[in-house]
Amino acid sequence: MPKMPEGTVMQRLAQLLFFSALMVFAGYFSDSPAYQLLESGQTELKLVVRHSGNIIGECRALDTGEIAALAPNMRRPMVCPREKAPMRVELDLNNKREFTETITPSGLHDDGVLALFRKFTLDSGDLILHLRITENPDAGGLPRDYEKQFQVDAHSTLIVEYTDSGFSSWQPQHSPRPRL
Amino acid sequence: MKVEAFLDRFFPAGSNPLYQLGAVSFFLFWIIAVTGLYLFIFFETSITGAYQSVESITHEQFYIGGIMRSLHRYASALLALSVTIHLIKELGMKRFQGPRWFSWVSGVPLIWLLFASSLGGYWLVWDEKAQYIALTTAALFDYLPIVVEPMAFGFLDGTTVSDRFFSLLIFLHVGLPLALLLGMFIHIQRISNSSTFPARGLALSLLGAMVVLSVVKPALSLGPADLNRPVQTVQVDWFYMNVFPLISETGAGAAWVILLGITIALLLVPLIFRGVPKPIAIVDPDYCNGCSWCFADCPYDAIYMKPHEKLANHLQSVVVADKCVGCGICAGACPTATPFKSVNNAYSGINLADENNAAILVRTQEQIRQHPQADKHVLVVGCAHGPQIDQLASDVVTPLTLECVGQLPPSYLDYLCRKEGVDSVLLTGCAPGNCFHRLGVELQEARLAHEREPHLRFKDVHVKVTTLWAGAGGETTVARAVAQLQQDERIADAKDA
Incomplete structure (x- = not known):
């Protein structure tokens, strides 16, 4: 491919064109095209579960043979299980099942906390929310229900939470900070 | 490659x-570092101060802070671009085979570090983009089964983020780029004379263009x-955020599959496409005089010197097999390769294992001697990675393909012109600055120009050497140049007559 003579006006112009094109590329794609997360009229629901969980089973007394089998520094009269029960989370929105999941406790021995975070996109307006939590569902655990009606504004956040203290929900208020 | 050749014109x-x-x-990294240092002076590490200080x-x-911020942004963008093209180019040129696997594999984690460093900067601004990045990053990491309590709990509403969070962010935004710099240092460990600063004209043009962009379209x-x-x-x-819409659309699981899949695939490239192992260089202590020229010329840092096995008070070259890619540049640097010696013609201290310097000379001589009556005989020396030259073979043209043009000892050109009747020599190979073996073209040019040992003995008297670094695909250009050389010779003869 023939080369332009070095340092000619045409070569300088070609370099100018190259760097201009490069800068247009960098300038454009560093913030365009925009990505739309929510349509106008849509809103966001955050579902939060954070529960310390309930231990499955009861402590039991060890007999003398079992105690003797333990290392001398590990001998104790009682042994208590560490494993905690899983939890089924069911969410209905406007009487339609939106989400079901059984969460297990964290940790290698299933002895940690139960935690869940999910985000849903909704249309604004009236909302009937029904959250059902069932501890240890496979062992016939009893469900706990939370049902509430909301008026959800567009472009807002609704948070529904289940913790050791029970159910709660709130819509945080917009807190604008002024631009300089 | 076509794009490279196109830009060569300009x-x-x-x-x-x-x-x-x-x-x-590297240059863009330093721009980011300097501008980042300036921005850090004025940045406030608090939930309200972060946004307001950046504003x-x-x-x-x-006039200064705004431009610094924009330069910080645009240099980062161009860094992502240059790294991406660098990766594609090295992949296309298979510069990951043999001992070059180290540079390839050590470069892969740098991509993660680069993204983490850059995205950390966006968090610091704490605008809506930072909010989106924070929540999406949380979703990405919350997917991992090792997470006990979701990161997203930290961004539940306006009450869950504290000022201390920004101290952590600034720590990460300084620490991760430092880790990146360390990684870049490791990345170039197995190459010698690594270039970490571009040509001054290019650097100034790039900086100038970014300043103009910063004024026209400030970040x-x-x-x-x-x-x-x-x-x-x-x-x-x-x-940098190209993966975020993917996470939003398909979920974190799919994003992890894609990201880890690409990363593992890149790491496995040298293993899957390992190619045929190339013969490495070997040292013959009987001929190595300990001059260290091969040590100085090796582009892969694969040679070191040790006390000579046979000569007192002399050094001897040692080839590190795990680092040697078999480019042969060391063989071209060996002064004992000269065929003008009275004994053991062309045997030299360091050679490629498959064909030593003496054998290359014999091969070339045999080809030339097949056409003793050739008029205006041209020797074309090329490399395995530049224009293919074997098809040029004729009664008057002898092609000699080596692994790299740097493999040819300049004294061979003296010898072939003086003793074998070669009228002119054309050296061709990879484009300047784009040598497959990094330094072959540059070193051979310096040798021919008497700027580096070993150089031509009788430059301009007996040896007419022309260089044409046409690059891969430049066969037509080389063929034209050979024809031109022959024509020039005839014109010169006519004038003499």
Whole structure:
């Protein structure tokens, strides 16, 4: 491919064109095209579960043979299980099942906390929310229900939470900070 | 390759940005570091101060702070671009085979570090884009089964983020780039004379263009982050945030599969496409005089010197087999390769294992002697990675293909012209600055120009050497040049007559 003579006006112009094109590329794609997360009229629901969980089973007394089998520094009269029960989370929105999941406790021995975070996109307006939590569902655990009606504004956040203290929900208020 | 050749038309030799992507990346890193240091002076590490201080830098001191911020942004964008092209180019040229696997594999984690460093910077602005990045990053990491309590709990609403969070962010935004710099240092460990600064003209042009862009289109924040409201629309930096819409659309699981899949695939490339192992260089202590020229010329840092096995008070070259790629540049640097010796013609101290210097000379001599009556005999020396020259073979043209043009001892050209009747020599190979073996073209040019040992003995008297670094695909250009050489010889003869 023939080369332009070095340092000619045409070569300088070609370099100018190259760097201009490069800068247009960098300038454009560093913030365009925009990505739309929510349509106008849509809103966001955050579902939060954070529960310390309930231990499955009861402590039991060890007999003398079992105690003797333990290392001398590990001998104790009682042994208590560490494993905690899983939890089924069911969410209905406007009487339609939106989400079901059984969460297990964290940790290698299933002895940690139960935690869940999910985000849903909704249309604004009236909302009937029904959250059902069932501890240890496979062992016939009893469900706990939370049902509430909301008026959800567009472009807002609704948070529904289940913790050791029970159910709660709130819509945080917009807190604008002024631009300089 | 076609793009490289196209840009060659506009950029003087050695200043083609596509031939200096590593050096350009280093240069951009330093721009980011210097501008980042300036921004750090004025940055406030608090939930309200972060956004306001960045706004203040951008608008109240737009003439310097605004430009610094924009340079910080655009140099980062171009760094992502240069790294991407660098990766594609090295992949295309198979510069990951043999001992070069180290540079390839050590470069893969740098991509993660680069993204982490850059995205950390966006968090600091704490605008709507930062909010989107924070929540999406949380979703990405919360997917991992090792997470006990989801990161997203930290961004539940406006009450869950504290000032101390920004101290952590600034620590990460300084620490990760430092880790990146350390990684870049490791990345170039197995190459010698690594270029970490581009040609001055290119560097100045790049910097100037970025300053102009910073003035024309300054980097701006979106509205302040408000965790009490969802982000509706976000201006995406497609250089770094390209995976975020993917996470939003397909979920974190698919994103992890794609990201880890690409990473593992890149790491496995040298293993899957390992190619045929090339013969490495071997040292013959009987001929090595300990001059260290091969040590100085090796582009892969694969040679070191030790006390000579046979000569007292002399050094001897040692080839590190795990680092040697078999380019043969060391063989071209060996002064004992000269065929003008009275004994053991052309046997030299260091050679490639498959064909030593003496055998190359014999092969060339045999080809030339097949055409003793040739008029205007041209010897064309090329490399395995530049234009293919074997098809040029004729009664008057002898092609000699080596692994790299740097493999040819210059004394061979003296010898073949003086003793074998070669009228002119054309050296061709990879484009300048784009040598497959990094330094072969540059070193051979220096040797021919008497700027580096070993050089031509009788330059301009008996040896007519022309260089044409046409690059891969430049066969037509080389053929034209050979024809031109022969014509020039005839014209010169006519004038003499």
